[in-house]
Amino acid sequence: KAGVTQTPRYLIKTRGQQVTLSCSPISGHRSVSWYQQTPGQGLQFLFEYFSETQRNKGNFPGRFSGRQFSNSRSEMNVSTLELGDSALYLCASSPATGGLGNTEAFFGQGTRLTVV
Amino acid sequence: DAKTTQPPSMDCAEGRAANLPCNHSTISGNEYVYWYRQIHSQGPQYIIHGLKNNETNEMASLIITEDRKSSTLILPHATLRDTAVYYCIVRVDGGNTGKLIFGQGTTLQVKP
Numbered sequence: 576k577a578g579v580t581q582t583p584r585y586l587i588k589t590r591g592q593q594v595t596l597s598c599s600p601i602s603g604h605r606s607v608s609w610y611q612q613t614p615g616q617g618l619q620f621l622f623e624y625f626s627e628t629q630r631n632k633g634n635f636p637g638r639f640s641g642r643q644f645s646n647s648r649s650e651m652n653v654s655t656l657e658l659g660d661s662a663l664y665l666c667a668s669s670p671a672t673g674g675l676g677n678t679e680a681f682f683g684q685g686t687r688l689t690v691v
Numbered sequence: 692d693a694k695t696t697q698p699p700s701m702d703c704a705e706g707r708a709a710n711l712p713c714n715h716s717t718i719s720g721n722e723y724v725y726w727y728r729q730i731h732s733q734g735p736q737y738i739i740h741g742l743k744n745n746e747t748n749e750m751a752s753l754i755i756t757e758d759r760k761s762s763t764l765i766l767p768h769a770t771l772r773d774t775a776v777y778y779c780i781v782r783v784d785g786g787n788t789g790k791l792i793f794g795q796g797t798t799l800q801v802k803p
Contacts, residue, residue: 606789618793682734
């Protein structure tokens with residue numbers, strides 16, 4: 576079974592630009608969650624999508640948005656980039672369809688975003 | 692979700708057992724204890740989870756105290772490849788969410 580795939584792996588953007596990151600979950604997984612990891616704040620939950628609907632949201636400004644497609648692939652978008660958005664962005668997929676044994680999250684390798 | 696407290700760092704000799712503690716004194720009756728680890732520059736990896744009984748799998752053992760206010764992750768024979776940041780997370784199970792709230796974790800350094 577293929578793991579979680581995130582593209583691109585590395586990205587350099589300029590302040591003010593926007594960026595779109597992609598995540599392909601494990602086949603059959605309907606939940607995709609996004610996380611931001613920085614040295615200062617650690618791993619922080621951004622949002623979760625399940626069956627094309629946002630199900631949970633973390634405490635991030637509206638510049639951070641996402642969506643999920645019918646095949647469960649997900650994208651996250653950051654508009655008007657700031658220097659502080661430089662981070663490792665991680666995506667995780669899980670079945671999350673209810674019931675015990677369906678809660679393990681599998682993470683991708685992440686996208687390293689650098690804003691200059 | 693309940694908050695967890697972990698020591699920021701620990702050392703362990705290669706081949707010895709690594710015992711990583713976690714305090715979760717405000718855990719609720721329906722919250723599970725999860726452990727993940729993150730090896731440098733990789734995504735976190737699931738290790739184990741449990742409710743109140745001790746659990747064991749091919750990677751580790753999880754010991755939860757009777758009052759459930761703390762737990763210990765045990766790596767029975769640590770190797771250099773077990774050097775990582777270990778996260779203890781408590782959350783309601785039921786499989787209805789993929790959301791995880793990470794703390795600062797414990798950086799485990801396995802030394803030869």
